[in-house]
Amino acid sequence: MTALESQIAALTEENRRLSAKVDYLVEIMTAQGGERKNDLLTLEQIAKRLHVSTRTVTRYVEAGKLPAPTGTGRARRWRVRDLDFFGEAV
Numbered sequence: 001m002t003a004l005e006s007q008i009a010a011l012t013e014e015n016r017r018l019s020a021k022v023d024y025l026v027e028i029m030t031a032q033g034g035e036r037k038n039d040l041l042t043l044e045q046i047a048k049r050l051h052v053s054t055r056t057v058t059r060y061v062e063a064g065k066l067p068a069p070t071g072t073g074r075a076r077r078w079r080v081r082d083l084d085f086f087g088e089a090v
Contacts, residue, residue: 040070040077 001009046066047054060066066083069076 039080041080041083043069043076046078046083 041049043054043057047057050057057066061068067078069078071077
C-alpha cells in the first residue's frame, strides 16, 4: 500500500467515525425535542423566534424576505431548512 493509499484509507475511516458521531448527535437532539431540517414551523413559532409579530412575519413573506409557506390559512408551515438564512434566530 502506497503512502497516498494509506492516507486515503485513514481519511475514509475518520470520515466514517465523524459521520457516526453526527448521526448520534442528531438522534439525541431529536429525542430532546430538537429540530431537524425537515421539521415544520408555524407562523407563531417563527414570530416568537424572530421576536416579531405574526403580522411582521406575513409582511416578510409578502416582501420576499421569507420563503412562501407550504399549506394555506392556519395550516401554513415553513421548513426549518428553508429558514436557515436567518441564522440562529430561527
